[in-house]
Amino acid sequence: MAESTTPAQADTPRRGYHIEIFLISFAGLLLEVSYTRIISFKLFYYYTYLVIGLALLGIGSGGVLVAISRRMRRASTDAILMWSLLLGAASVGVGYLIVAVTRTDSLTLWDYGTFDSLSSLARLVVLCVVLFASFIAVGVVLATLFGRRSDEIGRLYFADLLGAGLACAVVVWLLGSIGPPATIVLAGLIMAGAGVRIAVRRRSRVAPIGAVLAVLLAVAVVAPSILPYQRTDESKADLRDSGHAWDWSAVFRVDAVAAVPNALTLIHDGLLGSAIYRFDGNPRSLTRFNSDPRSFPFDATGTTPGNVLIIGAAGGNEVLASLYFDAGHIDAVELNPVTYRFVTQKFADYDGHFTDNPKVNYVNDEGRGYLARSDRKYGLIWYPAPDSYSATNAATSGANVLSESYLYTSEAIADSFDHLHRGGILAAQFGEFDYNARPNRTTRYVATARKALAERGVRDPSRHILVVTTTTEGASALSTVLVKETPFTPAQVDRVVTGLGAVPGAKLRYAPGHPVKGESVSDLATIPNSKLGSWYDSYPYDVRPVTDDAPFFWHFAPYGDVVSNFSHPIRSGDAEIALGERVLLLLLVVAVVLAAIFLLLPFVAVRSIWRGFPRKPRSALYFASIGLGFIFFEITLIQRLTLFLGYPTYSLTVTLASILIFTGVGAFLSSRWRDRPGRVAAVLFVAIALLTVFYQFGLPSVTDALLGWPLAGRLTFAFVVLAPLGVCLGFFMPLGLGAVAGLTRFPREYVAWGWAVNGFASVVGAVLSTILAMTFGFRVVLFLALVAYAIAILALRGLLRLEPTARAAEEPAVPSVTGVPTAAAPR
Numbered sequence: 001m002a003e004s005t006t007p008a009q010a011d012t013p014r015r016g017y018h019i020e021i022f023l024i025s026f027a028g029l030l031l032e033v034s035y036t037r038i039i040s041f042k043l044f045y046y047y048t049y050l051v052i053g054l055a056l057l058g059i060g061s062g063g064v065l066v067a068i069s070r071r072m073r074r075a076s077t078d079a080i081l082m083w084s085l086l087l088g089a090a091s092v093g094v095g096y097l098i099v100a101v102t103r104t105d106s107l108t109l110w111d112y113g114t115f116d117s118l119s120s121l122a123r124l125v126v127l128c129v130v131l132f133a134s135f136i137a138v139g140v141v142l143a144t145l146f147g148r149r150s151d152e153i154g155r156l157y158f159a160d161l162l163g164a165g166l167a168c169a170v171v172v173w174l175l176g177s178i179g180p181p182a183t184i185v186l187a188g189l190i191m192a193g194a195g196v197r198i199a200v201r202r203r204s205r206v207a208p209i210g211a212v213l214a215v216l217l218a219v220a221v222v223a224p225s226i227l228p229y230q231r232t233d234e235s236k237a238d239l240r241d242s243g244h245a246w247d248w249s250a251v252f253r254v255d256a257v258a259a260v261p262n263a264l265t266l267i268h269d270g271l272l273g274s275a276i277y278r279f280d281g282n283p284r285s286l287t288r289f290n291s292d293p294r295s296f297p298f299d300a301t302g303t304t305p306g307n308v309l310i311i312g313a314a315g316g317n318e319v320l321a322s323l324y325f326d327a328g329h330i331d332a333v334e335l336n337p338v339t340y341r342f343v344t345q346k347f348a349d350y351d352g353h354f355t356d357n358p359k360v361n362y363v364n365d366e367g368r369g370y371l372a373r374s375d376r377k378y379g380l381i382w383y384p385a386p387d388s389y390s391a392t393n394a395a396t397s398g399a400n401v402l403s404e405s406y407l408y409t410s411e412a413i414a415d416s417f418d419h420l421h422r423g424g425i426l427a428a429q430f431g432e433f434d435y436n437a438r439p440n441r442t443t444r445y446v447a448t449a450r451k452a453l454a455e456r457g458v459r460d461p462s463r464h465i466l467v468v469t470t471t472t473e474g475a476s477a478l479s480t481v482l483v484k485e486t487p488f489t490p491a492q493v494d495r496v497v498t499g500l501g502a503v504p505g506a507k508l509r510y511a512p513g514h515p516v517k518g519e520s521v522s523d524l525a526t527i528p529n530s531k532l533g534s535w536y537d538s539y540p541y542d543v544r545p546v547t548d549d550a551p552f553f554w555h556f557a558p559y560g561d562v563v564s565n566f567s568h569p570i571r572s573g574d575a576e577i578a579l580g581e582r583v584l585l586l587l588l589v590v591a592v593v594l595a596a597i598f599l600l601l602p603f604v605a606v607r608s609i610w611r612g613f614p615r616k617p618r619s620a621l622y623f624a625s626i627g628l629g630f631i632f633f634e635i636t637l638i639q640r641l642t643l644f645l646g647y648p649t650y651s652l653t654v655t656l657a658s659i660l661i662f663t664g665v666g667a668f669l670s671s672r673w674r675d676r677p678g679r680v681a682a683v684l685f686v687a688i689a690l691l692t693v694f695y696q697f698g699l700p701s702v703t704d705a706l707l708g709w710p711l712a713g714r715l716t717f718a719f720v721v722l723a724p725l726g727v728c729l730g731f732f733m734p735l736g737l738g739a740v741a742g743l744t745r746f747p748r749e750y751v752a753w754g755w756a757v758n759g760f761a762s763v764v765g766a767v768l769s770t771i772l773a774m775t776f777g778f779r780v781v782l783f784l785a786l787v788a789y790a791i792a793i794l795a796l797r798g799l800l801r802l803e804p805t806a807r808a809a810e811e812p813a814v815p816s817v818t819g820v821p822t823a824a825a826p827r
Contacts, residue, residue: 016152017145018159020081023194024088025163028059028138029660031092031187033171033653035099035131037180041253041269042230043104047583053591053766054131060759061132061598062139066147067752068605072140078202080144085195086210088137092188093217095130096181097228102126105234110569110582128590132598137191143755146737147748157734161664168657172250172650176337179248182224189217236270245346247338250650254338256347264347266315266339274314276343279352286324291502293470294321296480297380297427299499300466300492304328305379309419311367311407316343316354318384323359327380332362333370335646340364366646368406371415372707378424381416383407385430385478406643408445408553409546413452417485426483435469435477440556442467442479442509443520444543447536449483450524451545456485462526463487463512466496467519471505479509488512548643548700550777557581559775581774588767595763599756609746613753615799619740622795623754626732627761628768629788633725634659635769636782640695641718644703646711654715658722659729666730681735681793684728691725692786696779732792733758739799 032055036048062084066072072080104123108116145156174183192214199207220227229240239246239255246255252269259265262278279286289295294317298305306328310318313332322330332355334340344355344362355362363370367383406412408428416426426449430441450461458464464484469477482488482496493511500506508514510522520539527535536544541556557578562585565578603610613619634655642651670680699721706717740754741747772781 016155017077017081017149018155020085020194020198021141021145021156022159022163023190024085024138024141025160026167027187027190027194028055028135029164029167029656030171030174030183030190031055031134033168034175034180034183034187036652037175037248037250037253038099038184038230041180041232042099043106043233044580044583047587050128050587050590050767051131053587053763054128054594055135056759056762056766057591057595057598058132058135059139059142060595060756060763061602062136062141063143063755063759064139064599064602064752065136066140066143067749067755068602072144077144077148078198081141082195082198082202082204082206084137084140084144085191085198086206086213088134088140089188089192089195089210089213089217091134091137092184092191093213093220095134096184096188098130099127100181100228100230102130103231103234106579106583107235110579112567112569128594132594143752147751155668157667157730158664161660161667161730165657165661165664168653168660172653175248175250178221179224181227181230182221185217185220185224185227189214189221192217232270237267237272239267239270245342247341249336249338251336251338254336254342256342264315264350266342268336274339275317276315276347276351277317277320278350279320279354281352281354283320283323283326286320289321289324291504292321293429293468293478293480293503293506294318294384295325295499295503296468296496297382297425297482298325299495300425300482300488301379302492302495305425306421307331307376307378307380309333309371309374309376309378309381311371311381311383312385313362314339314384316351316362318382319354319360319362323354323357327359330360331370331374331376331378332360333365333367334362335364335366337364368412368415368643369646369707371419372704374419376419377421378419379421380424381420381426383426383428385428405553406548406551408448409548409551410448410452410455411548413449413483414455417452417456420485423484423486428481428483430479431472432469432477432479435479438541438556439479439509439520440541440543441553442469442481443524443539444546444553444556445479445481446510446521446524447543448545449481453483453485454529458485462515465521465525466493466511467509467521467525468496468500469507469509470503471507477505547777549779550773552774555581555774559585559771584767584771588764588771591763591767595760599760599763603749603753603756606749609749610753612744612746613740613750614743616753618795618798619736619750619754620757622736622792622799623758624761625788625792625795626729626736627758628765629785629792630729631762631765632769632781632785632788633729635766636773636778636785637695637722637725639773639778640699641703644707645714645718650711650715651718654718655722658719659726662723662726663730665723666727667734668730669727670731670734680731681796684731685790685793687728688725688789689786691728692782695725696782732789735796736792736799739796743799 032051035051035055039047039051066080102123104127105116105120108114109120109124111117142160149156171183174186178186192210196207196210196214198204199210231240232238237255237257239257244255244257246253254273255267256264256276257267264276266273266275268274298321304326305322308322308327308330310322310330310332313319313334316332319330319332334343340362343351348355354360371381413426420426428445430445432439432441435442446465446467449465453461453464464487466482466488468480470480471477488511490513493513497508497511497514500508508516509519510516510525515526516522520543523535542558543556546553559581562578562581566582566585610616637659638651638655641655645651645654702721706714709717736754737751740750744750769781772784
């Protein structure tokens, strides 16, 4: 930055930098969302919470760096932005390469005291640092412009959030069209382009270097195949391209591998997902289903089931079974667009074009949404392990423990009952890693089915549930749970029991009139309601029913047990128990430590100034509260809309887009009430309280009624319904920053302190919100968000009652968005 002397000499007062702040925010959101997909593929789903926290950490650290760096204080705004954008672009490119070649091992992480454990931890830290570094430039640019253009903070904040919101609107399309790696590089290209633009304007000598960097990044966007393969975790399949077909989507990456004869194994984000089987087009040739566990639902029906709905159709094996057993019509629903394209187009010759069969309606959609929009009645509704396709995949259940599944909740079962003919059957199948030792999934589904039946007025669930398992490999098994709203008839039970002999390894675990001693599902199906609570308490794991409010089907280890056993190593055979919970707690610790180091510790460099800040505890309480409250609202509403929008990534991006854009609108409008911050804060709280009550008690009924709308209509509604909350939340950061800036002769440092505390709380809240939701449900997290804003308003009122301190003569005041003076642009 040697080309500049002081901001006063080099800056152009009239330049607003709205384009620069828009572009850096657009690039930052592309980077954040794309890395959630990369990390989900490379590691596991639950590590994506770390990406969110590290993004917040990097942005906050950039703001702190601006506040304490004397060199930046002397540099011109153009120089800071130019170098930040170009170095940020370089960090994105280099960071992607490091993330790609670094391979982790999640299981050896818990072999405490060993070299492998230390090595795994070190590699995880390397990934954290690299991801964190990619976002520092975003924070530097935002903090520089907010600090030096404080009189325009409302407009700048609007441009910031508009860029982030529009990125959310297009990122799903980018992930599906060019893929996450190319989208990450595109984020770097946008930064490089913005940096080159400033360099050309300044006639800087670094302009040619920036142009070369932009060209290299552009080539990688156009030809992403030149980028290195993302090496997956040691516990996942190593899928470096060897000629097999693969593609990315916003749901997960799918690899089609010829691993076994007459089938293409579909690998979902590095884990076994499903398979496409070779088929000659003649259903009569599929005699293998006579000895397959997929025969059990058809044994129970006795006659041809008429209409069949398959939710989680994947490669179509259950569709083929339905054709073989002469179903009249088959609606097969598959969520992932890549799997859909593979089945219907790329491998259509291989799978016998079964989707062209006049009986088959194979669609790309989300199961619960499709069910809600359908007016068809079915004889069989089948959930063939859409989250864990087979017992083989059960070994990786630790990867699913934090995965919210709305397909296994009591509400999902009730929705299925609504679409079944009288006497129709609901079937669910999923793998168990060690059924004899821990039949947790099967037991929890039976518990959830019992709850759904009770809500339908069924007093004796023992006549409505049937459970069979089929041994596959070692102790693993594939469970089949059949549920009816009407009682199973003796003839139906007899047909299933008789059919067990035709399926190798099949075993009855419970059927009406056939209780099995020592089986948890048998006990649970027959125990009286008065003893149900004590039975759950005595069971070694948490298998209570799951609901849409806390849809963590795979979460069996209470956090109290996880904490008490945290010092104990995890054996490979126990990988499915508490692994995900341990990782989440580890991520919480990592978030706290990294946030303290990079956000709070740097203030040691200006400790003499920091000690003089008035009412630090009150300001810290304010900024921490709005940080926690904002992230709690954000994550809860993402979950509230996941079922409504169908695709989790749609819910993520639409919720972020709406809240960010309208938070920007609120920040822009805040200047109109700058003379009455205390009064507007009280009005805002009333509005937020009313919105919270609506989102909890009114929104579910509205979204249920609108599930039949086409996707475009549902996306629009979700975007609009969150707008009022975004506007309200947008007032708080300008209010707080303006308040603390007017209380000291060192407003830049105090603003940075508030920014750092807010970032610290947001980083921690990104992980903490999930732990709270798993323990208490999203309803509690939603109301905790309201409590956080109530605390923030009380803290703000205390800050506004303080008298501003006298300013140094060399720091003239400029207008503020909140009515109290703020400092001029930092020098």
